[in-house]
Amino acid sequence: MYHTRITELLGIKYPIFQGGMAWVAESTLAAAVSNAGGIGLIAGGSAPGEVIREEIRKAKALTDKPFGVNIMLMSPNADDLARIVVEEGVAVVTTGAGNPGKYMEAWKAAGIKVIPVVPSVALAKRMEKAGADAVIAEGTESGGHIGSTTTLCLVPQVVDAVKIPVLAAGGIADGRGLAAAFMMGAEGVQCGTVFLASPECQIHPTYKEMVLGAKDTDSAVTGLICGGAPCRQVKNRYTKKVNERERAGATFEEIEELTIGSLRRAAKEGDKENGSFMAGQIAGMVKELRPVEEIITTMFAEAETLLKGRAGEVIR
Numbered sequence: 556m557y558h559t560r561i562t563e564l565l566g567i568k569y570p571i572f573q574g575g576m577a578w579v580a581e582s583t584l585a586a587a588v589s590n591a592g593g594i595g596l597i598a599g600g601s602a603p604g605e606v607i608r609e610e611i612r613k614a615k616a617l618t619d620k621p622f623g624v625n626i627m628l629m630s631p632n633a634d635d636l637a638r639i640v641v642e643e644g645v646a647v648v649t650t651g652a653g654n655p656g657k658y659m660e661a662w663k664a665a666g667i668k669v670i671p672v673v674p675s676v677a678l679a680k681r682m683e684k685a686g687a688d689a690v691i692a693e694g695t696e697s698g699g700h701i702g703s704t705t706t707l708c709l710v711p712q713v714v715d716a717v718k719i720p721v722l723a724a725g726g727i728a729d730g731r732g733l734a735a736a737f738m739m740g741a742e743g744v745q746c747g748t749v750f751l752a753s754p755e756c757q758i759h760p761t762y763k764e765m766v767l768g769a770k771d772t773d774s775a776v777t778g779l780i781c782g783g784a785p786c787r788q789v790k791n792r793y794t795k796k797v798n799e800r801e802r803a804g805a806t807f808e809e810i811e812e813l814t815i816g817s818l819r820r821a822a823k824e825g826d827k828e829n830g831s832f833m834a835g836q837i838a839g840m841v842k843e844l845r846p847v848e849e850i851i852t853t854m855f856a857e858a859e860t861l862l863k864g865r866a867g868e869v870i871r
């Protein structure tokens with residue numbers, strides 16, 4: 556049995572969160588993760604608030620377990636979603652790409668557990684001060700919008716810097732990564748990429764093929780030169796074009812023009828050439844499509860074996 560402050564805080568079997576992947580994470584995936592004993596997340600992304608309210612209601616019909624909503628704070632819909640999660644009585648909110656400080660009071664008053672995703676120690680400390688219940692320390696190995704510090708370096712530094720529980724994210728897709736996260740002091744993990752390769756994930760089949768076909772070096776980060784948001788996705792014509800334009804001195808607006816709609820083109824249209832197939836570096840290890848429950852139970856069983864036995868193997 557796994558027991559950490561995260562399982563206790565949320566009353567869940569396994570301390571695992573599904574990443575709040577915009578255009579990807581909807582009610583079917585979220586409910587599957589929650590039904591398997593973790594915390595599933597509906598991604599707010601840039602969708603209109605009422606669309607997300609519908610997704611929340613669909614998830615409620617699919618599971619009686621706690622689930623959450625991820626709010627991307629750079630998105631213009633953030634204020635609407637901040638209100639809707641309160642109205643719908645969502646159990647957990649995770650946030651990305653900003654500081655959720657201004658919503659904290661309302662969320663806490665509604666009994667929502669608030670767990671921001673942070674790419675640095677400074678932000679983790681700020682979130683703790685603002686009243687976060689836990690933080691997700693997300694390494695640069697992750698898919699999507701990323702910071703620059705690796706999971707292996709970020710997690711123990713965040714664990715040392717805050718008293719609230721820390722979940723590790725970035726590069727975790729099996730029992731080895733999970734066990735390593737616990738050894739670094741994390742009390743749970745957040746996984747995104749591994750859940751892309753599940754039947755419950757409602758993305759275009761081409762997206763799944765891109766993830767399953769990727770090898771270790773097949774991800775590319777865009778947005779490193781032009782400012783804005785560094786973003787990791789599977790290498791393709793789109794990432795090549797964006798990076799070439801950036802190197803050639805394109806303006807922020809010119810790059811933005813290329814990136815608008817790119818996630819929709821990947822997740823909904825399966826446009827291999829022009830889509831942004833966000834996925835982490837661990838995609839190289841994800842080789843088969845597996846049901847969510849199998850992904851989670853296998854991961855925790857493997858980690859249990861490792862955590863109980865490995866020390867005897869390497870220390871004489």
Ligand code: TUI
Pocket residue numbers: 577627650651652653654672673674678693698699700701702784786833
């Ligand atoms: O948010 C993510 N990952 C995402 S969001 C996303 S949608 C998107 N699409 C195109 C461009 C940009 C985003 C895809 N993937 N992860 C969590 C995360 N949060 N990573 C980095 C941060 C972050 C960055 C700055 C958190 C806080 C922050 O604070 C700045 C400040 O001080 O307000």
